[in-house]
Amino acid sequence: MSATDTTTPVNEAAVLQPGGSFYYENREVPTIQSDRDVIVKVIATGLCGSDVHYWQHGRIGRYVVEKPLILGHESTGIVVSCGPNVQGLAAGDRVAMEPGAACNSCDFCRSGRYNLCRSMSFAATPPIDGTLCTYYRVPAECCFKLPDHISLRDGALVEPLSVAVHACRLAGDLQNRKAIVFGAGPVGLLCCAVARALGAATVVIVDIVTSRLEVATKHGATHTYQMSSESPEENAKALLEVAGLGDGADVVLDATGAEPCVNCGLHAVGPGGTFVQVGLGRPNVSIPLGQVCDKEVIVKGSFRYGPGDFSLAVGLLQANRVNLEGLVTNEYSFSQVEEAFKNVANRVGIKSVIYGPGVDAATANSI
Missing domain, CATH: 3.40.50.720 (NAD(P)-binding Rossmann-like Domain)
Structure with a gap:
């Protein structure tokens, strides 16, 4: 994935199939498709009530799990590659990912309410795959550098x-x-x-x-x-x-x-x-x-978030005006996806995070 990486990358994914069971498979590794794309290695993903709802019920309103779907949208990771016109980001940066990409051309987007965009591509919202995988592609504007004192584990809370x-x-x-x-x-x-x-x-x-x-x-x-x-x-x-x-x-x-x-x-x-x-x-x-x-x-x-919300969230953390300590109460390896979902459904703890493939607690808790 980088100029110095000579290994063949593998994009392991945890996949939900219609009916509510999980399986693991290797998906195609995402590549740069536009000059503003960023490829991120996923380190930690927080579980959201919507993820659990798709697992238990197979739908939320008009969004239905009709084919295999990767869940997860509250994620942090490490940048591995950037498109040629990406500025302010580089390989190795620790980032929180905003999981929705709007069309940027409809009336809602143009009026500063992109969270209402009807063409939004939002991670883990059928049929768009989410972030419970090794690598994920996002636009550069959806990557937010974590403050130095915020771990990649706790950074998964930037989305909520x-x-x-x-x-x-x-x-x-x-x-x-x-x-x-x-x-x-x-x-x-x-x-x-x-x-x-x-x-x-x-x-x-x-x-x-x-x-x-x-x-x-x-x-x-x-x-x-x-x-x-x-x-x-x-x-x-x-x-x-x-x-x-x-x-x-x-x-x-x-x-x-x-x-x-x-x-x-x-x-x-x-x-x-x-x-x-x-x-x-x-x-x-x-x-x-x-x-x-x-x-x-x-x-x-109130629906998701809009312009400036992720930036303000990171700013509040940078200024130590919001404390995340103690909110992540349950941590799971990538092999424990189903166990994590069951515990969230049973209201165990406050916030549960799943580490990406091959990621251990020491890496996720590093700053």
Whole structure:
């Protein structure tokens, strides 16, 4: 793959076949196809809920696993080769990869909302293969150098961190604001961290799992609240009292997609506040629309990330304004792909990463 490499490269891949089983095979090694292409050797890939959903259910909305598919899209790696017009990157650079390439010509792309591009080629979204393989090709603009103090393992969190950045930016000016985040999983914890980094004075994180709430204060939470079996209205009332939020929060971010959390959040947001839906659950949920109207709540959907989100995510890490320590709780070799998926489905730990073929923990944890 490089001028000094005399071995024949092999692109081993973990492949999901329709029906939900995995197998390994050697795929064609990607090559430079445009002057802006970059070939990256994949070191670490974080597992996302969407990966698990494709494995368990074979589809997400209109995207269906109809033929063998490589999953994975939260990845870091080492640059092995670059196209002739690539600037600012060189072989050996450690990078986080943005896993979607937009068309750059449609109205959405031209207006700065490329995450809504209908021609987006997004890794691990059928029929586009993902990053659970040895080598992956991305455009140069989708490679972001990792800060020196961030390991390749922890760098796999740059992608979900960018999701959190996008959601928090949709929430508007967070300086001195009161925020609630529902869900203390990876995205929820990162939303909490970003909200604090962007100036929120109060950030309450809500979950049902005690162990996840216990780590939240290390990632920006000023208060925690454990959801009870009471109604969303009762939970909202108790939540506001515990955190001293008065009439309600300025901003609520829901990273669960669970109907009780969505309902509780809409009861807990204050008059004129903003509610951002970050996580996805069932496609149709019942919501207290009267609360939205009575308080003139601004409700926004958040989808992936857009221009500047990856750059800001890396910038927050560079400035030590977001702490990733302790978020990766489970690490798997490339031969343990199915085990990793099973454990994520069973909610084991916080974040799971799978190392690329032939990669060991020492390499992934190096800085």
